[in-house]
Amino acid sequence: MNASSVTTIRHRERSAxxxxxxxxxxxxxxxxGPLAFGAVEPWSIFVIEAGSATLFLLWIGKQVLDGEMNVRxxxxxxxxGMFGALIxxxxxxxxxxxxxxxxxxxxxxxxxxxxxFLAGQTLLRGAQAESLxxxxxxYGAALAGFALLQGISSNGRLYWIRxxxxxxxxxxxxxxxxxxxxxxxxLVPIPLVVSLSRQAAPKVRAVAGATAxxxxxxxxxxxxxxxxxxxxxxxxxxxxLLIKQKRGLRTAIGIGVFLAxxxxxxxxIGGDELSKRIATVGPGHTxxxxxxxxxxxxxxxxxxxxxxxxxxxxxxxxxxxPEFRTFYTNFFVNEAHNDYLQxxxxxxxxxxxxxxxxxxxxxxRASKKIGNWHSETSGAVTLACMLGLSGILVHSAVDFNxxxxxxxxxxxxxxxxxxxEPFAKPARRRRVARSVPPEExxxxxxxxPATNF
Numbered sequence: 001m002n003a004s005s006v007t008t009i010r011h012r013e014r015s016a017x018x019x020x021x022x023x024x025x026x027x028x029x030x031x032x033g034p035l036a037f038g039a040v041e042p043w044s045i046f047v048i049e050a051g052s053a054t055l056f057l058l059w060i061g062k063q064v065l066d067g068e069m070n071v072r073x074x075x076x077x078x079x080x081g082m083f084g085a086l087i088x089x090x091x092x093x094x095x096x097x098x099x100x101x102x103x104x105x106x107x108x109x110x111x112x113x114x115x116x117f118l119a120g121q122t123l124l125r126g127a128q129a130e131s132l133x134x135x136x137x138x139y140g141a142a143l144a145g146f147a148l149l150q151g152i153s154s155n156g157r158l159y160w161i162r163x164x165x166x167x168x169x170x171x172x173x174x175x176x177x178x179x180x181x182x183x184x185x186x187l188v189p190i191p192l193v194v195s196l197s198r199q200a201a202p203k204v205r206a207v208a209g210a211t212a213x214x215x216x217x218x219x220x221x222x223x224x225x226x227x228x229x230x231x232x233x234x235x236x237x238x239x240x241l242l243i244k245q246k247r248g249l250r251t252a253i254g255i256g257v258f259l260a261x262x263x264x265x266x267x268x269i270g271g272d273e274l275s276k277r278i279a280t281v282g283p284g285h286t287x288x289x290x291x292x293x294x295x296x297x298x299x300x301x302x303x304x305x306x307x308x309x310x311x312x313x314x315x316x317x318x319x320x321x322p323e324f325r326t327f328y329t330n331f332f333v334n335e336a337h338n339d340y341l342q343x344x345x346x347x348x349x350x351x352x353x354x355x356x357x358x359x360x361x362x363x364x365r366a367s368k369k370i371g372n373w374h375s376e377t378s379g380a381v382t383l384a385c386m387l388g389l390s391g392i393l394v395h396s397a398v399d400f401n402x403x404x405x406x407x408x409x410x411x412x413x414x415x416x417x418x419x420x421e422p423f424a425k426p427a428r429r430r431r432v433a434r435s436v437p438p439e440e441x442x443x444x445x446x447x448x449p450a451t452n453f
Contacts, residue, residue, distance in 0.1 A: 033406025096313025105315035126377035181227025182401035186390030310350035
């Protein structure tokens, strides 16, 4: 073997190592965010931004090792690019009310974009997706278990150690219980879809179903009414899909057992307190009332009407809002508590139209892959992503999950996965098919199209 061949082999090995590091680096950052209180503090935001930039540089280095630039296209790149151009226009043409905050939040969106890009370049095979589904299911179960333990032994501090500066309704690693619910809305569909698919073994499906039930139960136990509404919407969408596809008795029994576990968990742990939380906000928690939310919505709409085309500037809502506030409160209104309204205020109709373009593209692309979700990894992954995204989009009408970096980053990456091309077919099957001479294959196999291998 000559020196050139040895160098080529080493480059390939390093490229494979870099690809693996990229894949788990991207999703590792997504797992880090929720544990760091949702990545809302400067140090954790820096970790997300610096980590995504480092991974992007690693991806460039991998392209150099490969000797070519391979970019896997995703249709979401167009609306993402348009949104970035609008932010750049706000900064360059000084249309933003506070350039510092717009630039700071623009860097966060750049980090989200890099994570989405890298996820699309590295998550290419079904085996990778199955490994990540296992990791995220275990992660979600661990977080749910932690939240349950914290719920019965809370001392009002994050991890029983950190005292929130401005109070809050702590649940899990989040100061705001609504944001814990938002995270679980995106994680619950992963084990839930596994429990209903044909690809996993019966024991795996049973464990996945129980895991999803516990995770779902904590959404109700968190007291987040927006989270309850969102998860119910996800279950309705899933039920409608199952009815449309005329799934069998086994699926119906599985769903029945799943719901029984959820109800049992809620009754055992929640009891009367859960009923009170569903009816109204429990005492002793700092939570905006429905009246205050309606005032914020009305005031926010007045802000939008003042600058309807390109908005006040990304991240400027808390800076501009006091000028338009029509009620007294001792709360600092730092968000609109409605992601759609805040997008209209900060980015105007142009930004809102870009968001509609983005979401429609996700659902159009995803709907083409979920036909055989029960037997194909691509379809199952896409369905799990769609359910989680649907929950957040419902919840966003009454809260601000997409202003929380950890939840926003996961949301955008799930969108990218849902809109991506189907995963590559397993290489092992192709090798087996090529290794058998045509004359030795059964006649039925010869009549099958090549795409089956």
